[in-house]
Every structure is written in structure tokens, then in C-alpha cells.
Amino acid sequence: MLSGLYSLLSAAIFVILDAVDVAFTEAAVGAGITTVLLLGTLVLTDREEKQATRFSPWPLAVVLVTGAALVFGTLDMPGFGDPNAPANRHVAPEYLADKVPQNPSGDPVTVGIPNIVTTILASYRGYDTLGEVTVIFTAGIGVLLLLGASGRQRQPPPGEVPAPHLQFPRRRKSPTRSSERSEGEA
Amino acid sequence: MKHHFVLRVVAKFAIPFILLYALYVQFHGDYGPGGGFQAGVIFAAAFILYALIYGLDKARHAAPPGIVRFGIALGVLIYAGTGVAGILLGGKFLDYSVLAHDAAQGQHLGILIVEFGVGLTVASVMISVFFAFAGRRPPEG
Numbered sequence: 001m002l003s004g005l006y007s008l009l010s011a012a013i014f015v016i017l018d019a020v021d022v023a024f025t026e027a028a029v030g031a032g033i034t035t036v037l038l039l040g041t042l043v044l045t046d047r048e049e050k051q052a053t054r055f056s057p058w059p060l061a062v063v064l065v066t067g068a069a070l071v072f073g074t075l076d077m078p079g080f081g082d083p084n085a086p087a088n089r090h091v092a093p094e095y096l097a098d099k100v101p102q103n104p105s106g107d108p109v110t111v112g113i114p115n116i117v118t119t120i121l122a123s124y125r126g127y128d129t130l131g132e133v134t135v136i137f138t139a140g141i142g143v144l145l146l147l148g149a150s151g152r153q154r155q156p157p158p159g160e161v162p163a164p165h166l167q168f169p170r171r172r173k174s175p176t177r178s179s180e181r182s183e184g185e186a
Numbered sequence: 187m188k189h190h191f192v193l194r195v196v197a198k199f200a201i202p203f204i205l206l207y208a209l210y211v212q213f214h215g216d217y218g219p220g221g222g223f224q225a226g227v228i229f230a231a232a233f234i235l236y237a238l239i240y241g242l243d244k245a246r247h248a249a250p251p252g253i254v255r256f257g258i259a260l261g262v263l264i265y266a267g268t269g270v271a272g273i274l275l276g277g278k279f280l281d282y283s284v285l286a287h288d289a290a291q292g293q294h295l296g297i298l299i300v301e302f303g304v305g306l307t308v309a310s311v312m313i314s315v316f317f318a319f320a321g322r323r324p325p326e327g
Contacts, residue, residue: 020219024211028227033312036234040319113216113294121221122297122304126280129300130265133307137262140311144255147318 004035021117095120190239197239204232212305216294222301226308234316242320251317254310261307268299 007030014023078085096116113119121129211218212225237245269280277284282296 021221021224024219024224025227028224028231032231033227033234033316036238037315037319040316044319044322113297115216115218117219118215118221118297118301122300123282123293126269126282126300129304130269130280133262133265133304136311137258137307140258140307140314143315144318147322 003038004031007031007034021115091124095124193239197235201232201236204228204235208232208305208309212301213298215301216297222304223308225301226305226310227312229305229309230312230316233313237316237320242317246317249313251314254313254317257306257310258314261303261305261310264303264306265300268296268303272296 007026011023011027011031014020014026082088208225208229211220211228212222215221215225233245233249236248268282268285272281272284273279275284280296282300283289283292285292285295
């Protein structure tokens with residue numbers, strides 16, 4: 001629920017920054033689908049965290065060091081909206097002018113579509129977008145493989161209530177058994 | 187959710203408009219915000235809403251999992267196939283300029299087809315993943 005609110009808020013920020021397409025994606029994916037999938041995962045697993053047996057300092061140290069390194073890396077970055085930043089000088093002017101010179105020779109390509117985001121995404125950066133679609137394809141296949149036969153209807157045992165995904169799981173006494181069970185099922 | 191009468195009626199009203207809006211976002215992406223990714227997610231959200239309100243069985247009836255899984259691969263195939271079509275027509279891979287009689291028309295056509303491939307894959311993946319999550323029975327205590 002919190003992540004859904006967070007996504008909605010960041011979508012609002014993107015709108016303020018005039019990045020409407022990104023805001024669109026954030027609102028649809030982050031606030032919509034992700035929240036539903038997280039709730040579905042919560043139904044499948046336990047709602048209570050397993051009690052930590054002992055305090056281990058190593059994960060905390062790794063997180064702190066990585067975070068410090070990332071913050072240190074931001075010190076070198078150009079200022080926000082700096083027109084002389086490398087990202088704004090390399091190919092962006094050609095994209096924004098909608099005149100991309102072709103290699104090795106030939107007229108510059110002009111797409112002439114009002115939404116420059118679509119032009120860059122689908123035409124100038126077509127290879128990248130093909131890669132993105134392949135990533136989504138691979139991720140979907142992976143999830144379907146991990147979760148078993150996926151869409152196929154599994155017959156519930158007699159006496160069991162149907163449509164179990166709509167019901168809240170009963171609070172359980174021994175949280176460790178869920179992992180055993182899911183392993184046994186898989 | 188058999189007894190939630192208001193939810194059922196509102197969902198029945200809303201779902202066609204969600205689908206229509208997804209198609210608008212899909213094919214109007216050249217002129218306004220949006221495109222294949224967003225449209226695919228919105229399209230899938232309509233089916234997920236349907237599954238949440240009316241149950242998984244009816245949703246499976248509306249969007250048969252076999253066809254949806256077929257759509258996952260078909261979208262990528264449409265995208266890559268557009269690129270290969272560019273090669274066959276004498277251009278380079280993913281060069282849309284050769285798809286129509288002049289370059290700008292070809293670019294428009296290519297972007298439209300490619301975005302449709304993107305939307306198909308995204309929607310199919312989202313619906314399939316939701317079915318996969320919702321189809322598993324929660325562990326019994």
C-alpha cells in the first residue's frame with residue numbers, strides 16, 4: 001500500500017517535471033499492477049515476518065558502504081537541468097531537432113511525429129526498446145516457469161472453498177511451514 | 187465477491203472504458219503521451235479488475251491463458267519481424283523508412299506496428315503473471 005502511494009506521488013512529481021510519459025508508466029505500473037501483485041504475493045506467503053534469530057552486522061555494513069559509495073558518486077554529477085551536461089549535448093539536440101544523420105551517408109532521418117518521446121523510443125532507440133521488450137518477455141516466461149503451470153486450472157480438493165485468491169489467509173501459528181509446502185508443491 | 191453489487195455494476199461500466207482508453211493510449215501515442223508500454227499495462231489492468239470482481243474462472247474464460255501466453259511471444263515477434271521486414275525491403279534492421287513509399291510515412295507505420303508489438307507483449311505478460319499469482323492456492327495452516 002505504501003509503495004502504491006509512493007508511486008502515485010512520484011507520478012505527480014514526473015508530471016510537474018513535464019515527463020508525462022514517465023508519469024503515465026509510473027501511475028499504471030507502480031501504483032496499479034505492482035500493488036496488486038504485491039497483495040497477491042502476500043496472500044501466497046505469510047503476513048508475518050520470521051523472527052530474526054540473531055543480529056548479524058555484515059548485511060548492515062554492506063548496505064551502508066554501498067549507499068555511501070552511491071552518494072559519493074552523485075557528487076560528480078552535473079547540476080539538475082544543466083544545459084552543458086553530457087546527456088544534453090551528445091545526441092539529444094539531434095533527436096530534439098528531429099534530424100538524425102544517417103551513417104555512413106544519406107539524408108537525415110525526419111520522423112515528424114509530435115510526441116518526441118515516442119519517436120526516440122520506437123525509432124531512434126529502436127534497438128533499446130527491442131531489448132526492453134525482450135526483457136519483459138524473458139521476465140514473464142521466468143515467472144511463469146517459477147510459478148508452475150501458470151494459467152492452467154488446478155482442481156481444488158473437494159470441500160475446499162473456490163476462488164482462494166480473494167480470501168485473506170488465515171493467521172497461522174507456525175510460519176516456517178509455508179516454505180516447506182511450496183517446495184513440496186514445486 | 188458475489189455480493190458486492192455496487193462493485194460489480196461499477197466494474198461492468200468501467201471495464202469497457204478502460205479497454206477503450208488503453209486502445210486510445212496505444213494508437214494515439216504518436217500524438218499524445220503514452221505508447222505501447224502504458225497501453226499494455228492499462229489493458230491488462232482491465233482484465234485484472236475483471237478477475238478481482240468476477241473471479242478468476244470467468245477471467246480465464248474471457249482471456250484464455252493459452253492465447254495470452256501466445257501473445258507474449260507474438261508481440262516480440264511483431265517487433266523483431268518489423269525489423270526483419272526492413273532488411274527484406276532493402277534497408278537496415280529496424281529501419282522503418284523503407285516500409286512505405288516515403289521515409290516519413292514509413293517511420294509512422296513502423297512506429298505504429300512496433301508499438302503494437304510492445305503493447306501486446308506487455309499486456310500478455312501482465313495478465314499471465316497475474317493469473318500465475320492468483321491461480322496458486324495460499325498455503326493452509
